Amino acid sequence: MKTLENYRTYIAQPKLLVATDCIVFGFDDGVLKLLVFRRRIDPFKGEWSLIGSFVDAEESVPDAARRVLLEFTGLENIFLEELKVYSDVDRDSGARCISIAQYALIRINDYDREQVELHGAKWFALEDIPQLVLDHNVMIADALDRLRQKTAHRPIGFELLPEKFTIPQLQSLYEAIHQTKLDDRNFRKKLLSFDLLIKLNEKDKSTSKKGAFLYRFDYDKYKRLEESGFNFIL
């Protein structure tokens, strides 16, 4: 138990290993996927693990995560948000180590395939996630919960789609995330009612002969609305 005395100085305070682990989501043709890789240190070297790293003395936690993401995917400017701190004393059998989990949403067609393979990383569909080291499977479960909640209240789903996307694509993303089937008409109606999608004069014909119109999400407009208390709810 600490006493008053312990608080009087920074010196001689305990220092801890601080890691960050990234739950990296991608959306690939109707399927929600996660990026995992082969762990590079003992214990459990070679087993499946989330990508992550120790946090350096001269970097913030998000910076550490961005460093790792860049290294593994070749991508910058990735959507990244803190999930939760995992700090159980015995969570890591290698050493006492807390981990700040973060989830990232990436456009799965943008990443650098060579880079990913170089690190022994692999995309797994949600249902096929293998057993991971430590508490990483728990992190994934928590991240999924969070993703479901967040996508229902904030327009972050777009981070998983190409900049230009079709409404049916977006719908299938939401269906994958929430594991439901949505009504086409109601989905489209509600979505367009926000007036945050910019319709382009192009069609994507990759999934149908008729072709579906491409849209862009109007980030600028959303930013403005958000500041004045707007709530995106899907």
Added chain:
Amino acid sequence: MKTLENYRTYIAQPKLLVATDCIVFGFDDGVLKLLVFRRRIDPFKGEWSLIGSFVDAEESVPDAARRVLLEFTGLENIFLEELKVYSDVDRDSGARCISIAQYALIRINDYDREQVELHGAKWFALEDIPQLVLDHNVMIADALDRLRQKTAHRPIGFELLPEKFTIPQLQSLYEAIHQTKLDDRNFRKKLLSFDLLIKLNEKDKSTSKKGAFLYRFDYDKYKRLEESGFNFIL
């Protein structure tokens, strides 16, 4: 920049000072309050600060927060939830130190007044919060945001009220948190529609001659409903 070599071992990884700071909310007769105290270490010794502590090698982050809360308020079993990690490299001019902020909701009549005074802690109404050390004012702003969001979706407001409370009390709590005036009839109707309040055969006559019936929140029932996907929305 880290290279592959850096990952091969836990040894010789950087260790960091890890603190936790608690944003302690209380609700006192219509006013939302926060508990702050006089900082006990340099730099900024003696200035207003959130209560907090370094995280020990043998305790989890929530355990550290509970230890601090017990010390400052004499209370156990406090509602506590992680807010956010603050990890900017230069956030603490005393030393590189990350802080895991957590917010706590306490029943303001339960705490140990002697204990609080002993530590030089004081309750401030939201509008009167002084300038605090480091990034603590930012933490408070973030905690308030979170509290507003959370209370709209989860029944955590009850943590700020006595176990037995009246509907008008509850309403005034929500009004204080969300800074609005609510309609009595609609508020009561919606709240009772969840069927999660147990009406007692007692009245609280402290605020009116007629007296208002006391209620208890049915935590057990809520737990069950929550598991089957129920959503509390106010």
Added chain:
DNA sequence: CCAAAAGTGTTTATAATACACCCATGG
């Protein structure tokens, strides 16, 4: 008896849901 807070119902507006057909086109 009256001031002050507690308690109660109905109407209206808004949002969510359910539901079925036509369109465009490449093969």
Added chain:
DNA sequence: CCATGGGTGTATTATAAACACTTTTGG
């Protein structure tokens, strides 16, 4: 010409919002 996915509108139901009076009782 037809199979396939894209696109549209309306009626119904449920939920939210607006609104005013009666009840109780201590002083």
